Amino acid sequence: MQCCLLDPFDPRWGRLLERCAHEFYHLPGYASLEARRMGGTASALWAEDCGREWLLPVVIRPLPVIPGAGAPALPWRDAVSPYGYPHPLTTAGETDVDTFLDEALAAMREFLRSERVLTVFARCSPLMPLAHAYSNHGYVVKHGPCFWLDLTESAEELQSQLRSRYRSYLNALRREGVTAAFIPYSKGLDDFVRLYYRTMDRVGAARWYYFERSYFEELGKLLCDALRLCVVKQGDQLLAAGLFASSGGIVQYLLSGVDERLDQPHATKLMMIFVRDWGKAAGHRILHLGGGVGGTDDALSQFKRGFTRHFSLFCTWRHVVDAEQYEVRLRAWEQFSGMAADPIEGYFPAYRKPIGKSADPEPTHRAS
Known part of the structure; x- marks a missing residue:
């Protein structure tokens, strides 16, 4: 299994999109646009074996500075998907997709550890199925409904x-x-x-x-x-x-x-x-209205419900690459904030949860 971090100019990114149904959220240019807004580097997690490929667009960012967390000689980073619904893509066929994803995600974890990427947070499309393998290699959190019209x-x-x-x-x-x-x-x-x-x-x-x-x-x-x-x-x-x-x-x-x-x-x-x-x-084929703020079933969600009978749950995938290092960051965050860190289904990664009344959390990093 070959694993890489692809930059937006890598031809493998574009070639995979030619083989897969995708949306604009998967474009290298969109990842680059989001990276500039988020203060990170546009990339794609990519795995390949015997012609079967897997790709997830992400923004790679340095970890936030937390007093007491220490400063390792080689700093860690984390990965978050661009805003929207950049669902993980694969070219594997239906008969072997589960086996391939199990192998690809296991290999990707070891690769990310070698690249010192501590966590991965992915926003998944409610319009596409999410294979069971993601639950085997991380945590799938279900949020509120997203509403869509079948055109x-x-x-x-x-x-x-x-x-x-x-x-x-x-x-x-x-x-x-x-x-x-x-x-x-x-x-x-x-x-x-x-x-x-x-x-x-x-x-x-x-x-x-x-x-x-x-x-x-x-x-x-x-x-x-x-x-x-x-x-x-x-x-x-x-x-x-x-x-x-x-x-x-x-x-x-x-x-x-x-x-x-x-x-x-x-x-x-x-x-x-x-x-x-x-x-x-x-x-x-579809007009996707989305859901509520932060994936919740709120007043905005109820407004959208008035247009259609169709809805699907919005999910996020959370993956901790190195549990020991993640725990170190959580303990430092707790000591600095005086609060208990969120569990995996809450704000993720918990060490990025803003502190104080003026905190401005990113959408869908918190549980619905």
Whole structure:
């Protein structure tokens, strides 16, 4: 079994994507974009044996400095998947996938120990199955539901799944002349960013969700026509705007903002229905709305539930490469914070859990 850390320019990364169904979350360029935002190095964990391959995009970061943890001669690092759903990929066939993954993940653990990568945290796609081997080589934690629309269903079936009061809201919006449309990304980016930041301020979002404008610019360059900006307007007034990305037959709802001052709280619902109908007409298979904040079943999750009967659980995979070194970091964190470290199903890795009232945790590192 051959194991490597691939950099974004390694041709093996691109060649595997040519052989596997994947989304934009798996692109080397997306890992690089996330690495710049997270202060790490873009990479992919890769294993190969007899033509069968396994790959997981990650961002490699130095461990945070914890007083009392000591400073080893060769520092440790850890790995986290880019934000979103960069599910681990494999080219192994159905008949031998379990055996291959068992062997690949065992070999990857030894390789990562030699590379002094202490933990791996992966966000997995609720739209793809996760083999049992991941539970054998780490911990699979189930979070809240993620909601998706099956765009291969008939228009009548899709409409029947819409919550009844949503239909009333949509009818009222249309009577008032409210419309939804896609506009050129570069033309509408300033207004989108303004609305998005305003929405994050209103809901008290963590700083993690305040993507810089340059991030949106780079995302547009990376995805080109696969990234679409939808706006909802009443006359010349912008009520709401949202970003959607399509790849591999899946349309992902990314981010949105709404201007609450204009007293049209249901504008986002019209946007979702517009994108649903466009996605079906364009031949996409799934519109994925996602779930709640941090993978929880919260008010945002309930909002998304109103569009569809389909949902799947969002899972994360947590892998401790060196249990002894992990324990050393936890004890140092506990001594410094005065608190008990989270168990494996809580905030992971527990030594990265922020301390204090102003703490700003990364999404889905905590249990739902």
